[in-house]
Amino acid sequence: MTPTSIPASPSTSPSPPPGPQRRIHWHWPHSLFARLALILFVGLALAQALSFWLTMTERNRVTSNMMSTYIESEVASSVALLDHLPAAERAQWLPRLARRSYRFELGDGAPHGKSNESAAVQVARVIEDSIGVSYPVTVTSVPGNPDELQAHLRLTDGSPLTIDVFPTPNLPLSGWLPAVLVLQLLLIAACCWLAVRVATRPLNALAKAADTLGPDLRAERLSEDGPSEVARAARAFNAMQDRIGGYMTERMQILAAISHDLQTPITRMRLRVDTMDDETSAMRLQQDLKEMESLVKEGVTYARTLHGASEAPCKVDLDALLDSLVCDYVDAGSPVTLAGQVGHPIVTRPQAMRRIVGNLVDNALKYGSEAHLEVTRRAEGIDVIVTDRGPGIAQDMLEAVFAPFVRLETSRNRHTGGTGLGLAIARQLAQAMDATLTLRNREGGGLEACLSLRA
Numbered sequence: 001m002t003p004t005s006i007p008a009s010p011s012t013s014p015s016p017p018p019g020p021q022r023r024i025h026w027h028w029p030h031s032l033f034a035r036l037a038l039i040l041f042v043g044l045a046l047a048q049a050l051s052f053w054l055t056m057t058e059r060n061r062v063t064s065n066m067m068s069t070y071i072e073s074e075v076a077s078s079v080a081l082l083d084h085l086p087a088a089e090r091a092q093w094l095p096r097l098a099r100r101s102y103r104f105e106l107g108d109g110a111p112h113g114k115s116n117e118s119a120a121v122q123v124a125r126v127i128e129d130s131i132g133v134s135y136p137v138t139v140t141s142v143p144g145n146p147d148e149l150q151a152h153l154r155l156t157d158g159s160p161l162t163i164d165v166f167p168t169p170n171l172p173l174s175g176w177l178p179a180v181l182v183l184q185l186l187l188i189a190a191c192c193w194l195a196v197r198v199a200t201r202p203l204n205a206l207a208k209a210a211d212t213l214g215p216d217l218r219a220e221r222l223s224e225d226g227p228s229e230v231a232r233a234a235r236a237f238n239a240m241q242d243r244i245g246g247y248m249t250e251r252m253q254i255l256a257a258i259s260h261d262l263q264t265p266i267t268r269m270r271l272r273v274d275t276m277d278d279e280t281s282a283m284r285l286q287q288d289l290k291e292m293e294s295l296v297k298e299g300v301t302y303a304r305t306l307h308g309a310s311e312a313p314c315k316v317d318l319d320a321l322l323d324s325l326v327c328d329y330v331d332a333g334s335p336v337t338l339a340g341q342v343g344h345p346i347v348t349r350p351q352a353m354r355r356i357v358g359n360l361v362d363n364a365l366k367y368g369s370e371a372h373l374e375v376t377r378r379a380e381g382i383d384v385i386v387t388d389r390g391p392g393i394a395q396d397m398l399e400a401v402f403a404p405f406v407r408l409e410t411s412r413n414r415h416t417g418g419t420g421l422g423l424a425i426a427r428q429l430a431q432a433m434d435a436t437l438t439l440r441n442r443e444g445g446g447l448e449a450c451l452s453l454r455a
Contacts, residue, residue, distance in 0.1 A: 033196055033197070033200045036196040036199065036200070037192050037193055037196045040192040040195065040196065041188060041189055041192045044188045044191075044192065045185060045188060048184060048185070048188065052181070071099070071101065071102065071126050071127065071130075072126050072127075072129070072130040073130075074099065075102065075126070075127050075130050075131060075163065076130045076131050078097040078104065079131050079135065079153070079155075079161070081093070081097070082097070082104065082155065082161065083155045083156055083157075087157065087159060090106060090159075091106060094106070100166075101165065101166055102127070102163055102164060102165045102166065103163070103164050104161065104162070104163055104164075105161075105162040105163075105164060106159070106160070106161060106162075107160055107162060108152065108160045108162065109150045109152060109160075109162030109164070110142045110143060110150060111143055125139075127139075127151050127163055127165065128151065131153065135153040135154065135155070136153060136154075137151050137152065137153045138151070138152045138153070139151050139152075140152065142164075148164065148165065148166055149164075149165040150162050150163065150164055150165065151163040151165060202226065202230040202233065202234070205222060205223075206222065206233065206234070206237060209221075209222050209237065210237075221238050221241070222234035222237055222238055224238070258296075259296045259297070262292075262296050263293075263296075266289055266292060266293055266296075269285070269289055270286065270289050273285045273286055273289065298421040298422075298425070311349045311350075311351050311352060312349070313347050313348055313349050313433075314347065314348075314349075314350070315345045315346070315347050316345060316346060316347070316348050316350045316353070317345050318342045318345070318346050318348070318353070318375070318382070318384075319341045319342055319343070319375070321350055321353060321354065322338055322357065322373060322375065322384070323338060325354060325357060325358065325361075326338045326373060329361060329365075329371075334365055334370075334371075335365075335369070335370040335371070336361060336365070336370070336371045336372075336373065337370075337371075337372050337373065338372075338373045338374075338375075339372070339373070339374045339375070340374050340375035340376055341375055342375060342377060342382055343377075346382065346453070348433060348453065349429075349432075349433055352429040352432065352433055353433070355425070355426070355429060356426045356429050356430055356437070356451060357373070357384060357386065357451070359422040359423065359425060359426045360386040360426060360449045360451070361373070361386055362422065363388075363422060363423070363447075363449075364386055364387070364388035364390070364447070364449075365388075367388065367390035367391060367447075368388025368389050368390030368446060368447070369388075369389075369390070370388065370389070371386055371387070371388055372386070372387045372388070373385070373386055374387070379455070380452075380454065380455055381452060381453045381454040381455040382452075382453045382455075383450055383451065383452050383453075384450075384451040384453070385448060385449070385450050385451075386448070386449045386451075387442060387446060387447070387448045387449075388446050388447055389442075389444075389445055389446040390445075390446055390447060391445070392441040392442070392445060392446055392447050393439065393441065393447060395441070398439045398440065398441075401423050401439070402423050402424055402427045402437075403424060404421055404424040406424075430451060433453070434454060435451055435452055435453045435454065436451075436452045437449065437450070437451050437452075438450050438452070
């Protein structure tokens, strides 16, 4: 007979192996302040817990030893007293001789059980050592209660005597001790926070000074007081700042001298080009000379913005400034529009603001044929947005175009007159004004340049 196979039902099919369990990874806090505070607090808290455990252990040990000594003398005296009393008077003395850890009972006590190592063993051994010489003692446990022991002996007249030994309780803790421990933990946490704050405050000051070190190189100088290590770092940072300022000043002077020296030969070359008979070549040379002159001027301007603008901030009517700028473009026949307004004066650098917005509008007109300005107010400050409908910029080039002498080959060439410094100058001036300049592509085509001023 051929055996038939029974198909397995879906409910009896083997279950798939369980997936990998998610592991919990420990992550350190990101800030040095949090790391140091955590290390100090955990270390001090563990030391406090270990100290408390050692104290309680030693306290219980000393208490147990003292109680053993006390029991040794008390039990010996009590047994001797009961042995000398008449049998009829022994019962009335039992309550007087009872203590918290043991009591006396006339008789054989509970059935003998197996002795157990428990908290009462030490007391039973003390009793056995104190009276075992005169009275043979047998120590057993109480059935059903292994923590309770009984010491069995017989008096000189043959009467049985049982000593019930109870587990020795630890001394109770004071009610105010938990509150004191919590207060200690809070005090430890406060001390850790204060110590770490004092230790990391110079680092925060150094980071803040480094962040505020902009193109103008006028960051707030660090205080050279405090611990020797902090004072040394502050002096090094201040000296570095002075050296960088000196290098930038020297570079600006060199570029200014080069620009001044190039103006004379460029002027002579233009005069000679004007006397040339070949008009086609003369026009080409004139165009090249204009590009050279523009490049020299833009280079000097960029160097000055790197060194820092000498213009001091003042209260400016931004609405009037932008309106006059737009009117100049409109009078020149350029399609530039303005929307939105601030409604109140702001403190800024007007010439730098005009230069930044002018460069952005020039780029919008050059690559989008028209430009639109919009002023929006927000809680953190003011946004001046310049938009166009040109070809836009590739996403990976939105930050690269702010570098000096960077051109986009698809739109910038010699015929457009671009030097690759317009956006670089605008970014440097924005940083000197404590503002931010960003670019992003618009939906539907075009570019949006946003100058964000702080409130």
